[in-house]
Amino acid sequence: MNARKNLTLIQALALIRALYATEAEIRGQRAEWRKAVRQEKNLPLMMSLKALIDEKQKTLSKKSRLSKAFAYIENHWDALCCYCHDGHVEIDNNAAERAIRAVAVGRKNWMFFGSARGGERGAMLYSLLGTCKLNGVDPEAWLRHVLGVLPD
Incomplete structure (x- = not known):
């Protein structure tokens, strides 16, 4: 993997780590509170991740593993974001x-x-x-x- 792809991967993983850090903070809280915190903290992080993916997809080879991973994320974007709009839903399964x-x-x-x-x-x-x-x-x-x- 070249340095540009590596940096992109590091940036994406940092955003994902931040999402999970917020989840650790709100674990066990009421659904309404979880939704409010997610709207405030995680939704902007998700938008940053989407912007990063959109920007980098333009320069990546369609056959690269990173491009395929990003395409998967784009294809499932609505499902990936649904937890930000419902405090009952977990970030993952x-x-x-x-x-x-x-x-x-x-x-x-x-x-x-x-x-x-x-x-x-x-x-x-x-x-x-x-x-x-x-x-x-x-x-x-x-x-x-x-x-x-x-x-x-």
Whole structure:
């Protein structure tokens, strides 16, 4: 990568780091507050990132990896900005990615559910347990409780 591309990459990453720094500051706050802070701090950063991408795309080779990455960002720009307009939305989907990682890792082990219906039931159970984790509920305790109150 030449120095110009490297500088562009450094500039883009600095803006992205600043976005995540704001998110760290407002984590756990009310949605209205998160939206207000994002509008004040992150929306201008997003506009700076967009301006940087627009400017640099004019000079980059369309086949370069950086140009392709920037094109991806441009193609998904509205979705990337939606979190700035809604305090309930996270900046990324890392929580969902972490939740499904166990499914991806154990895929070979779960070929033995026995049937398509068994696989569907397994998927539902993993979804319920993943929801427990995302909501701070102990999945094992929840499952013990649910199985205890179900009719025989």
